[in-house]
Amino acid sequence: MKTTTIIISLTALLCAESCKEETELQVSKPPLPHTNINSTEFDSEAVYRFQTDKNQMLNSMIRYDYTKKKYVLDISEQDALDIGITTDMYKEALKRVEKMNKINKEHL
Structure with a gap:
């Protein structure tokens, strides 16, 4: 009886411990579009250039x-x-809009 209780307790403990997520995903931030960022630039500089x-x-x-x-x-x-x-x-931006509308019209 005592052995069964210990086995059940250990099994429950192992199950509880195995459910914890111990790994952290390291996701890098993607670079901002349309920017040429040098590795030596600071993030604030890159944001300023983008803005x-x-x-x-x-x-x-x-x-x-x-x-x-x-x-x-x-x-x-x-x-x-x-x-x-x-x-x-x-x-030039107006020309881009006209081209986009032309392409959109062709696909509709």
């Missing part, structure tokens, strides 16, 4: 308008100029 990238700003302002069923550039030219985006960069 001040004018092309990235314009790309993030391209949205899909579900009512019109097409892509739109959701910033006016004047607002773009106010944040330091040149007229040429704005026109």
Whole structure:
């Protein structure tokens, strides 16, 4: 009886211990898109470069308008100029939007 109790207790203890997750997954942070980050750069520098990238700003302002069923550039030219985006960069973004709409129209 005493041996059976010890065996059952040890089995329960081993089961309880084996259910604990002792390993930690080490997941590295993926690099930010559209950035060339040197290994010597600090994270704050990389974030700053990403946040001040004018092309990235314009790309993030391209949205899909579900009512019109097409892509739109959701910033006016004047607002773009106010944040330091040149007229040429704005026109290039409009061309990208037109190409996206053309491709979207072909697939619909």
